Amino acid sequence: MTLPPQPLSPLDGRYRPQVGALGEHLSEAALNRARVHVEVEWLVFCAERGLFGTPAIAAADAASLREWAAGFGQTEIDWLSAKEAVTRHDVKAVEYLVRDRLATQGLEALAEATHIACTSEDVNNLSYALTIRDAVHEVWMPALREVIGRLSGLAVEHRDQPMLAHTHGQPATPTTLGKEIAVFAWRLERIAGQIEDVEVLGKFAGATGTFSAHVVADPDADWPVLAKEFVAGLGLTWNPLTTQIESHDWQAELFQRISHAGRILHNLATDVWTYIMMGYFTQIPVEGATGSSTMPHKINPIRFENAESNLEIASALLESLAATLVTSRLQRDLTDSSTQRNVGVALGHSLLALDNLRKGLGEIAVAPERLAADLDGNWEVLAEAIQTVIRAEVLAGTSSIEDPYAQLKGLTRGHRVGQAELAQFVDGLDISDAAKERLKALTPATYVGLAPELTDLAP
Template sequence: MSENDKYATPLSSRYASVEMSQIFSLRNRFSTWRKLWLNLAIAERQVGLKDVITDEALEQMKAHLEITDAEIAAASVEEAKVRHDVMAHVHVFGETCPAAAGIIHLGATSCYVTDNADLIFLRDAYDVLIPKLVNVINRLSEFAIEYKDLPVLGWTHFQPAQLTTVGKRATLWIQELLWDLRNMLRARNDLGLRGVKGTTGTQASFLSLFHGDHDMVEALDAKVVELMGFEHVYPVTGQTYSRKIDVDVLAPLASLGATAHKFATDVRLLANLKEMEEPFEKSQIGSSAMAYKRNPMRCERVCSLARHLGGLFNDAVQTASVQWFERTLDDSAIRRVTLPSAFLTADIVLSTMLNITSGLVVYPKVIERRIMAELPFMATENIIMAMVSKGESRQVCHEEIRVLSHQASDVVKQQGGDNDLIERIKKTPYFKPVHDELDSLLDPSTFVGRAPQQVEKFVANDVAKALAPFAHYINKDEVKLSV
């Protein structure tokens, strides 16, 4: 049987980045276990077990931290016999490091390696996502500034509303992404290590190991955390770290999914209106049957995966709610699926958004044509006010323009013609006092309120402040999607 005869998740085989896939790879998982065993041994020796843990044992462990393909295969064979993944790897690591065979995993329970490793992976995975999110925000901010003054028809209920600008609309996307950045940073920085807690979290095995010395056990816990590069350890655990932590970790990813879905949906709708499109490569095929089509395939991918990302959050919530007492094993299988899937999916969503935001295409002439189809109706109040300033009655003017508006609306809706309200006004003698002012009264830039100023202030203040700590992440790199 070849690899082509086995199912492989598209998250890793088709879409996700190499960096994210490696974090959740078997080699990284088992190599991280070995680092945890080494640092446990180092800490135990420093705290008081110098006679038990030898220099030779530590040197052998250090020399074989990265597990080989042959060792992974050997552990798989061993696991089939003992039905326990951690003990299979203890056995194989011991064969590789015979001087350490008797002290590997000393005093620990399986969750020492499995849970601590998971917490490391979650932190490292956020370290892949956050730079990508920073660059999405930065590129959209540059887009917002570029188009801060370009008037565009606003929509409420997907019905024509007052004008805004293309740049102002982009700030709505950016603001939600800034909240996602805040949430992801909070989740990432809140992560601690489970540390050394024993089988039910009481540290009984370590207390026995150090002959009842509580200070030594606490020192051991702190030392392992320090050696693994974490700033804090969870003060109490059961056998596992609380699965509530998974809820806190996945919540920002689900929220990012909502933001991404909204952004991509807006771009898809704008593509239908022919006002804006995602990048379209020269050789790209939009449809196998309709050669003229430019389907928003990247945005559709974002929407598709964002829905999946939101659904994974429920796995974490439900799992946290059913953990009995100190632990139950019904969390194991689902977490093996949910945690990697969530980060791989978020990685793909952000990579795709990076690609999209690097080359959004705007069509000003289409935008202008749609504005001019609706603007005459929006300008009626301005025209009425201009007539009043010339001494005309507001009520009389309102009735005159109401009649003409309904006639123009009939042309648009019943006859399929263009909005000819302004032409009707120009031909109506009553409105002669403002005929020379109609062009200025219909200038789209006078209908966008403070949109340009809002964009400038938002990007200069809110965005700049949020991205300042991550200036070293910002780049202009082209983001190619494999498929």
């Protein structure tokens, strides 16, 4: 039995509620809406300045055109679908749609100003710039900010919670849970700033970036100045030197930074997953949820596992986009045309991961007793403190101990020692009484250095 038509991508099926907001910016319909916007703005720009001999446009007519473009909806989507079936060219279909609207408004005299001197890429590069910019800043970035905010809150909450660190998977100098979470918040805040600062570029210089048609048709105009004004008027930064296409370097910069953020988030997901496995975090049961189909006791860390997989897919796509888009054979090829249609897919998987991380971070609780037990079971981590104090005593001339590192290595490497053994060892050292008292007062739970204060550096 044949199924009725179904979404092929899980982003358009199972996960649509979590990522659907991207469709407002990165769907085919959103791209066509942006194209109509650019075409209308160019027509009005020409008419208001008399470029190419274009008749003047009344302010009311310009406002009406812009209102129509902003209201782009199902009627225009259907119109374009039918027209493109004939033209086999998406941008040409948009041009015909604008011409049709001009006729509807009685502005036929302006028809030949539609798309005048433009190559399709003049319209496309600006449209993609607008849609990608808005998708990132209005949908993806707020989701990242929510995760950063949740991390910052957890860091503050657990600022003073001592925790055994694990370097190379082995017990290491203690830290605090808050400080370790703050590390991720700080890393993500830094890369978020870089993403927000990426310059979104646009070109508008004709078939090979030379303004050739512009100059022949209207030789008295200062086309570079006008192009810069037009691009800036759309809220973009003008790229003055291009081939037929805008070189997409800004997109590569953006996608690489988003991929970088994803790698940091992936690191977060694997660390939290590991802390859950170690019992440092417990998972808060969700009413009615099932962890395992056969083991009723389980609460699987599915949020973090889902985030991992989607971040890996997103990173692969984003890195591929960044690598592909910066290359175009000679003055133009169409590899970018197909590639850019997957921007929404890449950001969709990243957004889905952010949603899972945000939810997952709200479904875990700290297990202080488990953290305390691990600290109390690993007194040997104080060996670092003891040998460092001995070195300082030797440097100060209050001790003559040779190779303190070796002495502590002999005591603790491969051996479990407790408070009593370390106290006895310290009492037998040739160091000052003040140093002995300072060392014997230490516990693994208090040997956290400036971790609480460092937590305060988190955003």
